[in-house]
Amino acid sequence: MPRLSAKDEHRVTITLNGRPVSGMAEPRMTLSDFLRHRIGATGTHVGCEHGVCGACTVQIDGGLARSCLALAVQTDGCDVRTVEGLSPDGGATLAILQEEFRNHHGLQCGFCTPGFLMTLDALFRDQPDASEEQVREMLSGHLCRCTGYAPIMKAALAAQKRLREAGAAAAPTDMPQEDAHA
Amino acid sequence: MKAAPFDYLRAKDASEALDALHAQGDDARIIAGGQSLVPMLAMRLAQPKLLVDIMHIGEFSRIDDDGKALRIGAGVRQVTLEHHAELARRQPMLARALAWVGHAQTRARGTVCGSVAHADPSAELPLSLVTLGGSVHLRTRRKRRTLPAAEFFTGMMATAKGEDEMIEAVSYPTAKPETGYSFNEVGRRHGDFAIVACAAVVDAEKAVLGVGGVADVPAVRNLPLPGAADFDDALNQYAWDLHARDDLHATARYRRDLVRQLGRKTIEEAMRCRA
Numbered sequence: 100m101p102r103l104s105a106k107d108e109h110r111v112t113i114t115l116n117g118r119p120v121s122g123m124a125e126p127r128m129t130l131s132d133f134l135r136h137r138i139g140a141t142g143t144h145v146g147c148e149h150g151v152c153g154a155c156t157v158q159i160d161g162g163l164a165r166s167c168l169a170l171a172v173q174t175d176g177c178d179v180r181t182v183e184g185l186s187p188d189g190g191a192t193l194a195i196l197q198e199e200f201r202n203h204h205g206l207q208c209g210f211c212t213p214g215f216l217m218t219l220d221a222l223f224r225d226q227p228d229a230s231e232e233q234v235r236e237m238l239s240g241h242l243c244r245c246t247g248y249a250p251i252m253k254a255a256l257a258a259q260k261r262l263r264e265a266g267a268a269a270a271p272t273d274m275p276q277e278d279a280h281a
Numbered sequence: 282m283k284a285a286p287f288d289y290l291r292a293k294d295a296s297e298a299l300d301a302l303h304a305q306g307d308d309a310r311i312i313a314g315g316q317s318l319v320p321m322l323a324m325r326l327a328q329p330k331l332l333v334d335i336m337h338i339g340e341f342s343r344i345d346d347d348g349k350a351l352r353i354g355a356g357v358r359q360v361t362l363e364h365h366a367e368l369a370r371r372q373p374m375l376a377r378a379l380a381w382v383g384h385a386q387t388r389a390r391g392t393v394c395g396s397v398a399h400a401d402p403s404a405e406l407p408l409s410l411v412t413l414g415g416s417v418h419l420r421t422r423r424k425r426r427t428l429p430a431a432e433f434f435t436g437m438m439a440t441a442k443g444e445d446e447m448i449e450a451v452s453y454p455t456a457k458p459e460t461g462y463s464f465n466e467v468g469r470r471h472g473d474f475a476i477v478a479c480a481a482v483v484d485a486e487k488a489v490l491g492v493g494g495v496a497d498v499p500a501v502r503n504l505p506l507p508g509a510a511d512f513d514d515a516l517n518q519y520a521w522d523l524h525a526r527d528d529l530h531a532t533a534r535y536r537r538d539l540v541r542q543l544g545r546k547t548i549e550e551a552m553r554c555r556a
Binding site for chain 1: 285312322324332336385387472
């Protein structure tokens with residue numbers, strides 16, 4: 100890849116929720132802005148824009164990432180999974196995780212929710228038997244100003260139980276593990 | 282909250298990255314995981330003209346164990362080290378410290394060397410590196426040099442790294458026999474910056490206590506073992522010598538108290554861990 104000029108926009112192509120998408124980005128454009136403004140995938144929300152709040156959390160090549168702390172040009176060629184990818188049928192029905200957030204009032208305004216969902220999606224995929232303490236620890240990377248977190252924990256644990264029962268905890272299977280080598 | 286414009290170069294090998302640093306000088310910054318640098322860019326505290334991405338350079342993705350130290354390459358993400366099967370046995374302090382670094386969501390992207398380069402005075406990885414007596418491997422396009430960690434950190438977010446240099450690796454000494462290690466931290470919230478962080482190495486003769494979050498650079502001092510008549514006085518003197526200041530997060534007095542309490546606890550834990 101040649102040096103990309105600050106003054107120009109450059110083509111960035113990613114696989115978003117299993118489908119190739121492409122758009123133009125200046126080098127300084129974050130992945131979160133690229134998803135929202137160039138691709139039109141507005142499910143990913145942008146809160147603090149400096150990596151503290153967790154609202155913009157997505158998965159890049161299977162690993163968790165604050166999309167406000169990744170540059171779009173850094174992710175050229177990467178596999179990105181966002182909240183739009185959770186529904187098993189492209190949006191007609193909710194994923195188990197989302198259903199349990201609804202059942203347990205795990206959201207009120209919903210601004211922080213996509214980030215919480217993406218963290219829990221990765222956690223239950225990688226560690227289906229994560230302890231309550233581990234779930235809590237993972238969620239400490241997210242801020243929610245509505246719920247007080249208790250309903251989110253309830254929703255998370257209920258979803259974990261259902262996912263285990265459904266044997267669906269291992270899905271999706273097509274996500275490569277980030278940096279499994281060392 | 283939008284970064285000032287910069288060019289971006291995804292370097293294919295070390296020489297391309299180092300040539301770019303040489304040509305651009307102070308206006309270039311290395312970007313690896315971006316978890317410290319991108320917030321600095323967003324707040325425009327850093328306004329480089331060029332970012333050099335080193336995450337696609339194979340030689341930087343290695344963790345090597347030569348029996349004396351873990352040498353961690355510039356491209357190794359914190360999560361990779363965290364999942365290194367031998368880490369807790371090879372250097373228990375580092376394993377403990379890593380759990381305090383940011384959140385799982387940032388450790389998944391952030392690199393070990395990036396945290397060292399950022400040199401935040403409250404950061405866990407620089408503190409562990411200094412307390413263990415580790416070293417920083419620097420490289421320009423023409424030469425390499427290795428600095429003891431204690432000489433690398435020169436001030437708050439300031440280091441001895443030259444403008445055409447990059448950190449190519451850091452070396453964390455591995456655990457020695459009959460030596461105990463521990464790490465503890467107090468912050469407002471797990472994952473926030475430490476108000477005080479303590480790292481301890483204890484052998485038969487002495488305790489080495491590293492303290493982060495108080496002075497401008499990670500501090501380290503040899504202390505007698507707890508139980509010795511002069512231990513309390515030595516720890517208290519250390520707490521005062523760090524010249525704690527009042528700030529938004531804590532008073533100087535609270536920080537001194539934390540150095541005494543958390544320092545003692547961490548040293549005692551390390552004593553119990555001596556194997």
